[in-house]
Amino acid sequence: MKAKSNLIGVVLCLLLLTACSKKILTDNPEPEAMLYEINHKEDVSLVFFDHNQEDGLEKHLKIYKRFAEAFDTIQDVHVFHVNEDCVIEFRNYGYYYFYNHDSKLKSGMILSNGVDKPILVTNPDKYIETYESYFKVPFNDKVYYGKLRVAEIAERQKESEKELKSKFKVDQNYADNLIQNSSISYYPKPNAFLGCSTGKVTAKAFRESTKTAKSFLQIETLYDKNGLIKQYSTIINGALYSEDLYYRNSYHLIDSIVRRNEKGEKSKDVFKYSKKQFSIISVDQKNVMIAKVFHLNDKFQCAKSETVNGSGDVVAITFFEYDEFGRIVKEVNATQKLVYEYKNDQEVFYSKMKIYSIKDNALLSENIRYSEGKKDIFIAKEGNKILAKTVSLNNSNGCIKTVYNYNSGNKLSEAYEYSYEN
Structure with a gap:
């Protein structure tokens, strides 16, 4: 569960020394090709590709625009239009490639659930049908519903505005329980090394291990004295790409997050709390709509x-199960099941995560985490094949110093260098 602002996976079209074969949706890299990265692990990515041909794209582009508009405000769904001659790389739990040079494939749609191998459909008449069958949710956009849809959306906006004005009195006990037990990205488990999340933390991304070239991506996070996020900024090629400002109440619960994009446009996510759940309401110049709902059990x-x-449609539902120590052990959605294993009773981070298909319960891939001295290693595997590897080097305080990401060919894809200012 994560916000779209966590934009480590920025999409860029770059000339790299990793690409792919000319097979459709392969995981075999080849040297030197134009690379278009889709780095949204566990999120939905919908890629519409073509070659800017003069005719034959009317229906293809029309449906692309429908999807782009329908998911414009959704943080967990990303819609792309790629018309460059390049290789599209999907960085899921494994790296997958699509070669967008094939003269036989004039256009099409690639669907990725952010975990396993994406699927491809080339008939525009099948785009919506394939989306609905793959993700097991209806594509209910305004074109589909027509006038009835407009009335329905208006009613949902009224409900969201009513929720926005609702009052619920939180206290310290409610806040402490929610912050400590909810296990969501807005309220993560407390860091064992509080010094790693105070002051300003900067992560710079590089394309090579020497880190001599200028960083193409920089993430800056400001924390308060309690280790809670105050500001999260993404900088691409030296320019501010996005900025999130966190506002909290006296109990340290998030009241709202004010977001600003690269165009300077602002929007706001307002957090509304109640006894058994809390909601995030998205507010911008065009719309007021509930964007996320978290349902709580008796243990918060x-x-x-x-x-x-x-438009107010529920597009994804995920269920969570916990062990006696309050750690997530199972996560289930429409297409996949994630099972978490822990090294011992004290570890708060999993040592192994297995991903299964809901359809046939087949093991799709697994993530393994282990430590060697001041080094943490993460490996994504499919059977005996390594799909990706991350090596995190920690400093003497136990904080992340440098992170190296490797693809399935064991070639460095990027390096992240961390610095800390108190």
């Missing part, structure tokens, strides 16, 4: 989350 753990699009 998130038992169920719902993702809602800008």
Whole structure:
């Protein structure tokens, strides 16, 4: 569960020394090709590709625009239009490639659930049908519903505005339980090394291990004295790409997050709390709509989350199960099941995560985490094949110093260098 602002996976089209073969949706890299990265692990990515041909794209582009508009405000769904001659790389739990040079494939749609191998459809008449069958949710945009849809959306906006004005009195006990037990990205488990999340933390991304070239991506996070995020900024090629400002109440619960994009446009996510759940309401110049709902059990753990699009449709539902120590052991959505294993009773971070298909319960891939001295290693595997590897080097305080990401060919894809200012 994560916000779209966590934009480590920025999409860029770059000339790299990793690409792919000319097979459709392969995981075999080849040297030197134009690379278009889709780095949204666990999120939905919908890629519409073509070659800027003069005719034959009317229906293809029309449906692309429908998807782009329907998911414009959804943080967990990303819609792309790629018309460059390049290789599209999907960085899921494994790296997958699509070669967008094939003269036989004039256009099409690639669907990725952010975990396993994406699927491809080339008939525009099948785009919506394939989306609905793959993700097991209806594509209910305004074109589909017509006039009835407009009335329905208006009613949902009224409900969201009513929720926005609702009052619920929180106290210190409610806040402490939610912050400590909910296990969601807005309220993560307390860091064992509080010094790693105070002051300013900067992560710079590089394309090579020497880190001599200028950083193409920089993430800056400001924390308060309690180790809670105050500001999260993404800088691309020296320019501010996005900025999130966190506002909290006296109990340290988030009241709102004010977001600003690269165009300077602002929007706001307002957090509304109640006894058994809390909601995030998206507010911008065009719309007021509930965007996310977290349902809580008696222990204030998130038992169920719902993702809602800008029209008020529930587009994703995820269920969570916990062990006796309050750690997530199972996460289930429409297409996959994630099972977490822990090294011992004290570890708060999993040592192994296995991903299964809901359809046939087949093991799709697994993530393994282990430590060697001041080094943490993460490996994504499919059977005996390594799909990706991350090596995190820690400093003497136990904080992350440098992170190296490797692809399935064991070639460095990027390096992140961390610095800390108190």
